[in-house]
Amino acid sequence: MDLSDFEADNSVSCRLASPVPEACKSEDCCLGIDEAGRGPVLGPMVYGICFCPVSRKEDLKDLKVADSKTLSEAERENLFLKLDKAKSFVGWALQILSPNTISTSMLQRAKYNLNALSHDAAIGLVQYALDCGVQLKEVFVDTVGPAEKYEEKLSQRFPGIKVTVRPKADSLFPIVSAASICAKVARDHIVKGWKFAEDLGEVDIEYGSGYPNDPKTKSWLLKYLDPVFGYPQFVRFSWSTAQTLLDSKAVTVHWDDDEEDGEKAAARQNNTSMLTYFSRSKPASAPTRETHRFFTERRLQSIDTL
Amino acid sequence: MAANGCVTAVQLGSLSQADKSQLHLLPCEVEHDGPADVAMFFSPTVKEHKCEKTVSFRGRGLKGQEVNCPQGYTGLVLKEAQRPSSDQEDRIVMVSSVFHNFTYWNLETPPTSDDCVVMAMAWPKLAEMIHAPVDG
Numbered sequence: 229m230d231l232s233d234f235e236a237d238n239s240v241s242c243r244l245a246s247p248v249p250e251a252c253k254s255e256d257c258c259l260g261i262d263e264a265g266r267g268p269v270l271g272p273m274v275y276g277i278c279f280c281p282v283s284r285k286e287d288l289k290d291l292k293v294a295d296s297k298t299l300s301e302a303e304r305e306n307l308f309l310k311l312d313k314a315k316s317f318v319g320w321a322l323q324i325l326s327p328n329t330i331s332t333s334m335l336q337r338a339k340y341n342l343n344a345l346s347h348d349a350a351i352g353l354v355q356y357a358l359d360c361g362v363q364l365k366e367v368f369v370d371t372v373g374p375a376e377k378y379e380e381k382l383s384q385r386f387p388g389i390k391v392t393v394r395p396k397a398d399s400l401f402p403i404v405s406a407a408s409i410c411a412k413v414a415r416d417h418i419v420k421g422w423k424f425a426e427d428l429g430e431v432d433i434e435y436g437s438g439y440p441n442d443p444k445t446k447s448w449l450l451k452y453l454d455p456v457f458g459y460p461q462f463v464r465f466s467w468s469t470a471q472t473l474l475d476s477k478a479v480t481v482h483w484d485d486d487e488e489d490g491e492k493a494a495a496r497q498n499n500t501s502m503l504t505y506f507s508r509s510k511p512a513s514a515p516t517r518e519t520h521r522f523f524t525e526r527r528l529q530s531i532d533t534l
Numbered sequence: 535m536a537a538n539g540c541v542t543a544v545q546l547g548s549l550s551q552a553d554k555s556q557l558h559l560l561p562c563e564v565e566h567d568g569p570a571d572v573a574m575f576f577s578p579t580v581k582e583h584k585c586e587k588t589v590s591f592r593g594r595g596l597k598g599q600e601v602n603c604p605q606g607y608t609g610l611v612l613k614e615a616q617r618p619s620s621d622q623e624d625r626i627v628m629v630s631s632v633f634h635n636f637t638y639w640n641l642e643t644p645p646t647s648d649d650c651v652v653m654a655m656a657w658p659k660l661a662e663m664i665h666a667p668v669d670g
Binding site (some may be wrong): 237239328333334335337425427428455458459465466470479481483485525526 | 542561562568575577579581590591592594595625627641650654656657670
């Protein structure tokens with residue numbers, strides 16, 4: 229799997245895809261969608277689609293694809309190679325959501341939650357297949373969330389395509405298993421070979437599974453915590469595991485959209501509270517003129533002491 | 535000169551030793567007064583497309599651009615070697631770094647000429663003009 233497009237800039241989202249088989253442009257096709265790396269606090273979340281002509285579903289079964297979670301890493305690698313070899317009738321595409329994309333989206337001013345992010349990634353991939361000329365008739369989706377609502381959303385978005393959303397679809401439909409293998413193999417490779425954009429020198433790659441409850445992941449997160457910057461972009465800052473560690477071990481950072489008590493924020497900014505302002509006697513030389521808007525808009529101020 | 539009559543002096547001798555580090559003005563308040571590993575964590579992650587720069591800080595997306603100090607001006611970062619124990623004493627500050635430009639960052643919004651930092655840089659020129667003698 230060639231990940232160089234993503235690795236050239238692993239701070240953004242990236243799409244990788246196989247060539248589209250000619251058979252998929254002329255015959256009715258089915259498509260499976262699955263994700264890898266939703267839970268971990270480290271690394272990207274990868275969305276994968278796999279598609280083939282409806283008439284070739286049995287051939288796909290013969291490749292013995294199964295839910296990626298039930299397979300060993302070596303078995304997944306092997307199956308991915310088989311899928312790649314079946315390029316005369318199987319195509320795939322991936323949307324890699326970098327950890328930095330996940331952090332900055334979820335922590336955006338107008339919050340963009342993980343579900344919305346996942347749905348948009350899935351929709352983007354189906355649209356990509358359609359744009360490539362794949363004759364989609366059936367779409368199968370694995371989900372962890374409420375299946376019915378999601379199914380309705382996708383059916384409305386893609387009229388004329390029969391959409392089936394199921395929990396554990398990756399073990400029910402071979403085309404979803406195939407998608408889950410592509411996504412998982414990509415995530416594994418990316419996490420293993422992560423190139424830190426930060427200048428960290430030799431990085432300890434014993435970060436474990438990346439799941440918050442893995443002791444290896446926990447100790448890695450402690451080791452690479454910087455009091456000012458927090459973490460490298462490999463870490464999802466929006467995960468509560470990361471937030472909790474930062475709250476207790478890094479310096480506090482205030483943003484203007486923090487949900488902070490108004491009076492508290494005001495006191496911090498002026499280093500004084502409203503009450504002391506009222507009780508303080510005015511200095512004799514207090515300026516009586518109000519500052520012109522020109523200066524307040526530019527936050528310019530005359531100062532006579534440091 | 536401070537209101538209480540004490541003098542704050544800049545030790546100009548420190549100017550020659552001052553470093554010329556790259557400055558970043560962040561759109562947040564960091565409760566920290568001291569060194570930070572900017573070269574390790576921040577600078578290498580800055581991406582640049584045309585004049586717009588992007589980076590993230592603590593998982594939040596920032597967009598920024600470089601601005602120059604007003605012409606004829608030099609930016610100074612001052613550091614007080616020792617804070618006097620009473621407010622009756624004179625104070626001495628050293629120049630810890632010198633800069634002619636810096637990068638300011640907005641939280642998510644692209645930088646524009648309407649940003650307050652950019653507009654603020656116009657003041658010295660304007661001040662000069664309004665204080666200049668009016669020609670016959």
